[in-house]
Amino acid sequence: MTTAVGATARSLVSIRNVSKQFANGTVAIRGVNLDLRDGEFVSLLGPSGCGKSTLLRIIAGLGAPSAGTVDWPTSSHDASGEAHPDLGFVFQDPTLMPWANALKNTMLPLTLAGVGKAEAEARSAEMLALVGLKGFEKSYPRELSGGMKMRVSIARALVTHPKILLMDEPFAALDEITRHKLNDDLLALWWQNRFTAVFVTHSVFESVYLSQRIVVMAARPGRVMADLRSEAPYPRDALFRTSADYAHLCRAASGTLREAIAA
Amino acid sequence: MSDLPLSHALPHDGTDAEARPVFAEERRILGVRASSWPGIIAPLVIGILALTAWELTVRLKGIPHYILPGPLLIAQTLWKDWGTLSVSLMITLRITFAALIAAVVVGVSLAIIFTQSKWLEKSLFPYAVILQVTPVVAIAPLIIIWVGDINLSLLICAWIVAFFPILSNTILGLNSADHNLINLFQLYRASRWQTLRYLRLPAALPYFLGGLKISGGLALIGAVVAEFVAGTGGSASGLAFRILESGYRLEIPRMFAALILISLSGIAIFFLTSWIAHLCLRNWHESAVRREN
Numbered sequence: 001m002t003t004a005v006g007a008t009a010r011s012l013v014s015i016r017n018v019s020k021q022f023a024n025g026t027v028a029i030r031g032v033n034l035d036l037r038d039g040e041f042v043s044l045l046g047p048s049g050c051g052k053s054t055l056l057r058i059i060a061g062l063g064a065p066s067a068g069t070v071d072w073p074t075s076s077h078d079a080s081g082e083a084h085p086d087l088g089f090v091f092q093d094p095t096l097m098p099w100a101n102a103l104k105n106t107m108l109p110l111t112l113a114g115v116g117k118a119e120a121e122a123r124s125a126e127m128l129a130l131v132g133l134k135g136f137e138k139s140y141p142r143e144l145s146g147g148m149k150m151r152v153s154i155a156r157a158l159v160t161h162p163k164i165l166l167m168d169e170p171f172a173a174l175d176e177i178t179r180h181k182l183n184d185d186l187l188a189l190w191w192q193n194r195f196t197a198v199f200v201t202h203s204v205f206e207s208v209y210l211s212q213r214i215v216v217m218a219a220r221p222g223r224v225m226a227d228l229r230s231e232a233p234y235p236r237d238a239l240f241r242t243s244a245d246y247a248h249l250c251r252a253a254s255g256t257l258r259e260a261i262a263a
Numbered sequence: 264m265s266d267l268p269l270s271h272a273l274p275h276d277g278t279d280a281e282a283r284p285v286f287a288e289e290r291r292i293l294g295v296r297a298s299s300w301p302g303i304i305a306p307l308v309i310g311i312l313a314l315t316a317w318e319l320t321v322r323l324k325g326i327p328h329y330i331l332p333g334p335l336l337i338a339q340t341l342w343k344d345w346g347t348l349s350v351s352l353m354i355t356l357r358i359t360f361a362a363l364i365a366a367v368v369v370g371v372s373l374a375i376i377f378t379q380s381k382w383l384e385k386s387l388f389p390y391a392v393i394l395q396v397t398p399v400v401a402i403a404p405l406i407i408i409w410v411g412d413i414n415l416s417l418l419i420c421a422w423i424v425a426f427f428p429i430l431s432n433t434i435l436g437l438n439s440a441d442h443n444l445i446n447l448f449q450l451y452r453a454s455r456w457q458t459l460r461y462l463r464l465p466a467a468l469p470y471f472l473g474g475l476k477i478s479g480g481l482a483l484i485g486a487v488v489a490e491f492v493a494g495t496g497g498s499a500s501g502l503a504f505r506i507l508e509s510g511y512r513l514e515i516p517r518m519f520a521a522l523i524l525i526s527l528s529g530i531a532i533f534f535l536t537s538w539i540a541h542l543c544l545r546n547w548h549e550s551a552v553r554r555e556n
Contacts, residue, residue: 057446060450061449061450062446062449062450084452087450089446089447089450091443091446091447093443095441095443095444095447097444097461097462097465098547098548099465099466099468099546099547099548100465100547108447108451108461109451111461112448112451112452112453112457112461113451140546140547141547142547142549142552
């Protein structure tokens with residue numbers, strides 16, 4: 001593991017000196033600089049209150065930074081110069097529409113983009129099959145378990161084939177077995193499709209298992225403490241969890257996280 | 264991306280596997296679930312017992328029918344006067360449903376307009392409240408004088424009583440969409456119309472239907488109260504006038520018959536609105552989903 005210096009691949013998102021202060025005076029993040037490169041799997045790791053979710057929402061365009069800029073050099077821009085990146089977002093809760101079945105929920109981004117019904121249905125059904133929910137198209141969210149709802153949420157985020165998938169502690173509320181399974185399936189999806197993945201988590205093990213790069217953040221104010229690289233090869237599976245590489249990476253990330261909490 | 268190694272992925276993982284509920288088909292008697300029957304029979308038995316006690320009391324104590332008629336006499340009167348009473352029933356029901364439909368149209372439209380513009384809501388909502396808190400009995404004479412046409416006046420009175428629950432409930436519902444879902448719609452650059460169509464209106468549906476249940480009964484009450492105030496007679500009169508008329512003539516059995524028709528109408532409206540709510544929500548809303556435990 002080495003500390004990443006400079007951008008090697010081209011930047012998809014370029015975050016410069018981004019700060020966020022809420023109306024009540026709380027400084028959520030201060031002076032964050034970060035480059036996210038095409039196709040990489042990045043985890044934002046930190047204790048609660050370190051502003052990792054705030055940073056993710058700013059990247060997504062949900063709430064502007066108080067200072068600093070978020071640039072999308074390779075994405076399309078509208079006439080006013082505002083970037084329109086293709087992105088998918090997965091919330092901590094599945095955030096499904098309870099009145100719509102799994103297929104209709106997955107179709108939402110396509111429907112909003114004006115894609116025809118037949119095409120939207122076909123693409124959504126294909127996406128649901130990819131996340132392992134073939135046969136559950138007609139099921140309503142209340143009929144699905146927590147893990148399955150999260151799968152629908154991921155299918156919805158990926159149905160537009162976005163360049164970047166932003167995930168805000170998506171598996172935090174799931175039990176460990178389900179979480180491991182979803183981690184594996186998420187990695188498989190990423191490995192096949194090579195979107196840029198940004199994964200917010202407070203779990204060292206989850207971030208090490210998934211990522212090529214771990215951005216460790218500290219709290220009060222939220223800031224980047226370290227930018228760690230992991231050279232462990234993909235595809236990764238359960239064996240990786242028992243490897244010396246994994247143990248070494250976990251120790252390094254935990255150490256940095258401990259420093260971040262102490263700082 | 265067709266040959267992902269995921270085809271076998273689900274539903275093999277522990278907790279996911281048993282997630283899908285199994286809906287056992289229950290035995291039915293006369294088209295009604297076997298377990299529903301006690302809930303139907305028990306109130307029926309109570310009703311029959313009470314009616315019998317009433318009839319016996321009236322007969323044994325020799326209470327005159329212009330004070331308290333027995334249920335049998337009321338039933339006979341209902342049968343005998345069905346010609347007049349049914350015409351009045353139809354008139355009252357017509358006003359009730361016209362008022363309810365107007366309440367739905369105006370209530371939902373206003374709610375949508377209010378949630379699109381905070382300023383409109385702030386400026387107009389107080390007047391909706393004033394309209395609601397002013398007793399309809401107090402403004403009915405004014406409305407009758409101003410409008411002239413008696414049926415239209417009654418319709419307006421019933422509408423005033425009925426529209427507020429729909430308005431306030433629908434506003435609440437339109438504003439209660441999941442905050443993260445609203446964010447998601449922003450992410451996908453949904454238009455106002457799309458957000459309304461795909462998010463706010465469906466989210467408001469349970470609230471609207473709750474309002475509709477209340478307004479259904481209120482529309483009937485409004486229609487009856489307004490007619491009491493108007494006190495109009497003639498052949499084209501509703502059930503309220505039949506009650507007034509029977510009171511003047513001391514035809515108490517007929518008064519009871521009209522009263523029963525009003526109550527039955529109220530019950531029918533309640534079941535109708537509940538049934539509509541059930542049809543709309545049975546697939547997804549907690550209030551309409553049957554649970555095993």
